[in-house]
Amino acid sequence: MAANPTTRVPGGAEAARHGLDAESLQRDVLDNLVSLQARYPAIATPHDWYMALSYSVRDRLLLRWVDTVQRYAAADVRVACYLSAEFLIGPQLGNNLLNLGIEAQARAAMLALGQDLDTVIALEEEPGLGNGGLGRLAACYLDSLATLQMPALGYGIRYEFGIFRQAIRDGWQVEETDKWLQKGNPWEIVRPDVAYYVNFGGHTQSATDAEGRFRVRWTAANQVKGVACDTPVPGYRVETCNTLRLWKSEAVESFDLADFNVGDYYGAVQEKVISETLSKVLYPNDEPEMGKRLRLAQQYFFVSCSLQDMLRLLELKGEPIERFADMFVAQLNDTHPSIAVAELMRLLLDERGLQWEQAWDITRRTLAYTNHTLLPEALETWGLPLFRSLLPRPLEIIYEINRRFLDEVRQRHPGDESRVARMSLIDESGDRRIRMAHLATVGSHAVNGVAALHSSLLRETVLRDFAELWPERFHNVTNGVTPRRFLALCNPGLARLLDETVGEGWIADLTRLRGLEAHADDAAFQRRWRAIKHANKEVLAQHIQSATGVVVDPRALFDIQVKRIHEYKRQHLNALYMVALYQRLRREPQLALAPRCFVFGGKAAPGYAMAKLIIRLINGIAEVVNNDPAMEGRLKVIFFPNFNVKSAHHIYPAADLSEQISTAGKEASGTGNMKFMMNGALTIGTLDGANVEIREEAGAENFFLFGLRAQDVERLQREGYRPADHVAAHDELREALDLIASGHFSRGESEVFRPLVENLMQWDHFLALADYADYAACQARVDAAWQDPAGWTRMSILNTARSGKFSSDRAIREYGDRIWSLAPIG
Ligand code: NTF
Structure with missing residues (x-):
């Protein structure tokens, strides 16, 4: 393990008092095996041991969890609510042991029970409640919020089936359902008492209430009940344990359909189906x-439950409604929860009887x-018809927000009706549609992009008019990732070396890795660095062999591209280069190129034919290359199936080269x-997303840069891009495309890749061909650099040393300071 328990989590006698020592863990695992799994050691399955240990770890989180909730309830502090349709939390056991600082104790406890901790950890099914980066x-x-001890709640959806499991058959992606809950989820606490009702469909009526105020009543056609399912989120070596609250939907049996459409039995049943499948x-x-009714229903469902929950928590704190925005800030993770603008207004107006101005002020101060x-x-x-039929009352509120907002625009820019049309919350150009990004922008006090380049492009393009109107609302917060999971947990060998070299503090303060710079040229240190990387590559090689049957040599350069498969991410650019390399090596067997192992991983959206074809292409190339004796020891191509958080743990630590080759201007951050x-x-x-800042931090000399800049891409597309010109100018590229088109990588069937090749030759929307020559030249520089192990290792060390900025702790501090006005309460 990376670090021993530090001061916040007590060790020794005090640890025993908290049940954090090996003996009490061992006792509890045995108890739980019997009391929760109804098993005794002789007949316990590995999964039983996993459950028994996980429950024992969860019990150790509960005290902190309850404490944290009480602390937040009592303190006069603002709570950050992170609203997201996705939380891709990954496997929990290893991470919770790390954050609690009891990995060594758990290892000892399990050993005493005849079990290997790593084997037990590897059994966990990960909750695939997200698509990818977002x-x-x-x-x-x-x-990071928990580690920095900031009061926070995550709100989302507890999907019964997460992202599909990807299998590869005959080179094609096949989707299988993800039954992650099948064997039970020891981390979740269901709270049937924390539940809310959410309306769908029906109609609205306005009336004047007893005090003579105008009120709107929404008579729904259908109601769905949302039940809270909580997961603890412990910070790293701190007492704080925050909550991830996910809503699962339940049908409301007793809902009275009598006053709505009595005759339409099938229509009513149809609506009920929604409630039963909502969080499926x-x-x-x-x-x-676009236009998926159930998806809109999911969004409204979780947003409404979450806002109702926040209002209830405010009441529990004994605070008046006027204080809502002082006590809560809600961050909208993309537009998926942006219906919150209308829903918070509805709750304040219709349910709490506030006046429009006051409700609007609260809404804007709450949301970002x-x-x-x-x-x-x-x-x-x-589209309006769909929206109206599902959410009639929120739609009325959106109309009113829009009316008032466009008045403001007209006042600022009299006579500029084209600006009014551009900014409107409703796109009137075709069939009328609600623009959710506009709704989110108008209803928020802060808007941010996720990397410096992305935030400036956002201000200059998609939200330009809004940035002109409210420049002070626009921010950048460059993304970050947690060094706990993505370094300490997944790369224990490196973590130990880091502990020894810069001290254990790096895990909670990643900028301390700068201390590595002093060792970048130290030959002995470099040897250790390489040995760790080599060991990680051996581990990945094992996983590759068991997943694909292909044996790879850990001494080769591991060149890895893992992410969703998308044309803008340009896995096909990488594939074209592999084909060119293959041809070069076939032609010139004596060529002194470094042995390379290309590794790909990532899922394609099931309906995205071109992305699926790219997977087929990579597998086709892999089949040919890996079975060609002439490529032995020189070139290997792997498509690692079902890339997810769990497999990522083995992949990142084993990489020599990271492929970040999206068309400039397209990847928001990465x-x-x-x-x-x-x-x-x-x-x-390329100079895209956070790559720009990665290069700045690492130093240009420690980054392999190629390709068009965002402004070149924009100009080329504006002036008329002709992909065929690039093919004509580059023999190697033309030959690669010809070989693909010939059926060489599709068992002679020349039709298979035709749509891909034709699309590239005719359109190439993401300029893969325009960037090819520069990419290939850059890959040649990579090859040369790899031939100098000391030089390469130095660059590798400097990259780790200078990665401090990309900790999610830094990002969360920035959200806290700039957007949430929120401080840790410790
Ligand atoms: C993704 N966006 C971006 O494509 C990535 O570049 C970025 O790193 C992550 O968000 C996280 O910020 C989406 O998934 C979405 F939904 F906005 F398209």
């Missing part, structure tokens, strides 16, 4: 599939919005890039 970011932020499944797209994408196809909009950097991988990348 959901994982939310989980990293929860870890996570939408597996990293960009929204993080944008995570500029891709036009990923910006959420909802966070995998940061995880690779911390673990000592060098980056080959």
Whole structure:
């Protein structure tokens, strides 16, 4: 383990009092085996041991958890609520042991029971409650909020089925359902008493109440009950344990359908189906599939439950409604929870009887919005008919917000009706649609992007008019990742060396890694650094072999691209280079190129045909290359199936080279890039997202830069891009495309990759061909650098040393200071 228990978690006799010693853990594991699993050691399955240990660890969190909740209830402090449709929290046991500081004790306890801790940890099914970066970011932020002892709650959806499990058959992605709850979830506490009702459909009526005030009554067609399912989120070696509260939906049996549409029995049943399936499944797209009724229902469901819960907590604190925004701030993780703008207004107006101005003031002071994408196809909009039929009352409120907002725009810019149309919450250009990013911006006191470049592009493009109107509301908070999971937990070998070299404090203050710089040229230190990397590569090689059957040599350069499969991320650019390399090596067997192992991992949205074809291509190349004796010891290609948090633990620590090759201007930030950097991988990348800042921190000489800049991309596309010109100008590229088109990587079937090749030749929306030559030249520099182990190791050490900025602790401090006005309460 990386570190021994530090001061906050007591050791020795005091640890025993808290049950943190090996003996009491051992006792509890045995007790739990009997009392919760109804098993005794001789017949216990490995999974029984996992459950018994997890319950024992959870029990040790409960005291802190209850304490933390009480502390927040009593203190006059603002609580940060992180609203997110996704929390990709990853496996819990190992992380909780690390944060509690009892890994060694648990190891000893399990050993005494004849069990190996690592084997037990490896059994955990991870909750796949997210698609990728956005959901994982939310989980990293929860870890930092707890570690920094900031009062916080995560609010989201407890999906019964998370992101699908990816299998590869005949080179194609096949989706299988993720039954993560099948064997029970020891980390979750269900709270049937914490439940709220959420309305759907029906109609509204206005009336004047007893005090003569205008009130709107929403008669719903259907109601869904949301029940809280809580997961503890312990900070690293601190007493604070925050809560992740996920809502699961239940049908409301007794709901009276009598006053709505009595004759329409099937219609009513149809509506009931929604309530039963609402929290069933996570939408597996990293960009929204427009117009999915159930998805909108999910968003409204979890937002309404969360806001109602915050209002109840305010009451519990004995605070008046006027103090809501002083006691809570709600961060909207992209537009998925942006319906919060209308829902908080509704709760304040219709349920609490506030006047519009006051309700609006509270709403704006409470909400803040993080944008995570500029891709036009990923910006959420909802058609009016669908929205109206599901959420009639919120829609009226949106109309009124829009009316008042556009008045303000008209006052500022009289006569500028094109600006009014651009800024409106309703896009009137085609079929009328609600623009959720506009709603979130208008209803928030702060708007931020997730990397410096992204935040400036956001101000200059998608939200330009809004940034002009309210410049003071726009911020940047560059993303960060937790060094607990993505360094201490997943790379224990390196963590030990870091402890020894810069002291254990780095885990809670990642800037201390700067202390490594002094050792970057020390030959003995370098040897240890390489030995750790080599051992990590051996571990990954094992996993690769058991997942794919392919044997890879840990001495090869591990060149890794893991992330969702998307054309803008350009896995196909990487694939084109592999094909070119393969041809070069076939032609010139004597070529002195470094042996390379290309590793890919990532899921494609089930409906995204081109992304699935890219997976097929990578597997096709892998099949040919890995079975060609001439490539032995020179080139290997791996598609690692079902990339998730669990497999990521083995992948990041084993990387030599991190592929961050998106089209400049398209990747908002990226966070995998940061995880690779911390673990000592060098980056080959474009000036996109957080790569820009990674290069700044690492130093340009320690980063392999290539490709068009964001402004070049924009200009090229504006002036008319002709991909065929680039193919004509580059023999190697043309030959690679020809070989793919010939069926060489599809068992002779030349039709398989035709859509991909034709799309590239004709459109190439993400400029892979325009960037190819520079990418290949940059890969040649990588090759040369790898041939000098001392030089490479120095760069690797410096990358880790300078990764401090990318800790989620830094990011959360910035949210606390700039956006939430929130301080730790310790
Ligand atoms: C993603 N956005 C971006 O594509 C990544 O660049 C970024 O690192 C993560 O967010 C986290 O900020 C989305 O998933 C979405 F939904 F906005 F498209």
